[in-house]
Amino acid sequence: MASPIVLRGGGAPTVTGDHPLDNAVWAALTGPHAHLAERVGRAARYPADVYAFAALADPRDPAAWADLHALAGDGTTVRIKPVENAPDGWEITGGGEGVQLVATEEFRTEPAPEAVRLGPDDVPEILDLVARTRPGPFLERTVLLGTYLGIRHRGRLIALTGERLRLDGWTEISAVCTDPDHRGKGLATRLIRAVGHGIRERGDTPFLHAAADNTPAIRLYESLGFRLRRRSVIVSVRTPGTSGGTGPL
Known part of the structure; x- marks a missing residue:
């Protein structure tokens, strides 16, 4: 696996911070939505017909990427956030920037x-x-x-x-x-x-x-009455290998 993931964001919280919203998909799949999760170790995803995202416990951890590869299989496209880079052997096929807003008392x-x-x-x-x-x-x-x-x-x-x-x-x-x-x-x-x-x-x-x-x-x-909490990068990545991934998860 390659060097750790590098995240930008102008001082925004890292995805491995203490707040669950820093890595919301992972927090959901290991929390109230655990009954829906397809999981291998430190990687999880929703079923392909429920929500088109996967998540890593820590995008800087090579072992989490290895677990995602095992979960998704070879040559499969996966959408994941918030990450910016992928390890060697993974192909970034698309991406964009999102914002997260939280409700205030207003x-x-x-x-x-x-x-x-x-x-x-x-x-x-x-x-x-x-x-x-x-x-x-x-x-x-x-x-x-x-x-x-x-x-x-x-x-x-x-x-x-x-x-x-x-x-x-x-x-x-x-x-x-x-x-x-x-x-x-x-x-x-x-x-x-x-x-x-x-x-x-x-x-x-x-x-x-x-x-x-x-x-x-x-x-x-x-x-x-919602206020901006953070910006994050969303990417689509293709797992290493050449098997029959049929489309984004």
Whole structure:
């Protein structure tokens, strides 16, 4: 294996710090989402149809990368965060920068009486809305990660927000999207507040991730009372070897 991972970030916490949000995917897969985890030693991932990310206990540890190779197999593409470099023999196939925001006391939560709880039977509609609005990854079984709420208009799903990563004491709000024909009505705000209400009711603190260049989304979250905690690098890497990896995990 190669030299240790080097992380940039202008003083941002390292992924091996004391705070679970520093390595949120790992904290979820070894915490409240452990029942969903596929794991080998110091590497873990969600099932490919649940959430397209893997995690390392410490990206600076060559043994963790060896465990990820054993878990994923040869020649397989894996998405992972927060890391920036990969060891020798691993190919970086893509990447980007994300931001993490956490709720402050200014974030006001409340139920949304018009919202309905979504489940597996609603997945076709959810996937259709996600395809049209592109809020981020949402797969066939992502709905199993937590509570998803939607708003319908004349029976059609027009807005969606839910829970994704869940750590001890923290839950991520995700999949915030609204049909283009129904934007400007405050639907996203109402759903974010409603999902946040459920998170706080069980004693967790809400947090969010967004692409660093998604300025409109970040502006909305900050207006609701979320504050930037850190920036991190997301990469897609291909494991060493030439076997039949069929696509990103």
